[in-house]
Structure formats: C-alpha cells, structure tokens
Amino acid sequence: MHRALLPGLASMILLAGPATAADAPPGASSCSGCHAPKAVADTVIPHIVGRKAADIVTFMREYRSGAWPSSVMGRIAKGFDDQQTEAIAAWFAAQPE
Numbered sequence: 415m416h417r418a419l420l421p422g423l424a425s426m427i428l429l430a431g432p433a434t435a436a437d438a439p440p441g442a443s444s445c446s447g448c449h450a451p452k453a454v455a456d457t458v459i460p461h462i463v464g465r466k467a468a469d470i471v472t473f474m475r476e477y478r479s480g481a482w483p484s485s486v487m488g489r490i491a492k493g494f495d496d497q498q499t500e501a502i503a504a505w506f507a508a509q510p511e
C-alpha cells in the first residue's frame with residue numbers, strides 16, 4: 415500500500431463505527447494471539463481489548479523506549495511506529511471485551 419493512503423485509511427476506520435475483524439489495521443491480528451478478548455480466554459496476559467486507545471498507545475511507547483520493563487512487549491513494540499500503534503490502539507479500543 416502507498417504510504418500516502420495511510421492517514422486517510424486510519425480516519426476511515428475511525429469513522430466506520432464499531433469495527434469488525436475485517437477492518438483490523440496491519441499488525442492488530444498479531445496482538446490478538448496473545449491479547450484475546452475476555453470472552454474468549456482468561457489468561458495471565460493483560461487484556462487490551464476495550465481499553466482506552468490513549469492508554470494502549472502510552473504502554474506501547476514506554477515498552478518501545480524501555481522505560482517500562484517487559485518480557486516480550488519491548489521487542490514487539492519496536493516493530494510499530496507511532497502511526498501504526500495509534501491505528502492498532504483505536505481498533506482494540508473499539509472491540510467488544
């Protein structure tokens with residue numbers, strides 16, 4: 415996909431209302447494997463589905479910078495830039511827990 419299309423795509427996702435799995439931004443499905451909705455799995459991994467987007471973005475930034483200790487999230491967060499992280503966070507925030 416051409417980079418110039420990404421901002422438009424992100425606002426389309428935000429305007430589209432309740433998102434479905436089909437609308438998931440790039441990378442979001444890789445999070446779901448560990449961060450399942452509460453209704454699907456009760457795991458030791460913290461739930462991020464339905465959390466505030468701003469909180470998810472903050473966690474990802476801190477993990478990426480190494481400010482907060484983590485086992486796996488530091489490495490994972492480094493794979494996403496701010497724009498990608500914001501799109502993923504907005505999507506998770508819109509999902510039913």
Ligand code: HEC
Pocket residue numbers: 441442444445446447448449459460461462469470471473474483484485486487488490494502503
């Ligand atoms: C391999 C499993 C795995 C994957 C994949 C994964 N996470 Fe995590 N996540 C964890 C674990 C485990 C923690 C607890 C911190 C740690 O030990 O790294 C965590 C913590 C978090 C937290 C902090 C939640 C809290 O309340 O403490 C956020 C936000 C988060 N992950 C977002 C994401 C996003 C967004 C993605 C996809 C880009 C993702 N994670 C992919 C395992 C995973």
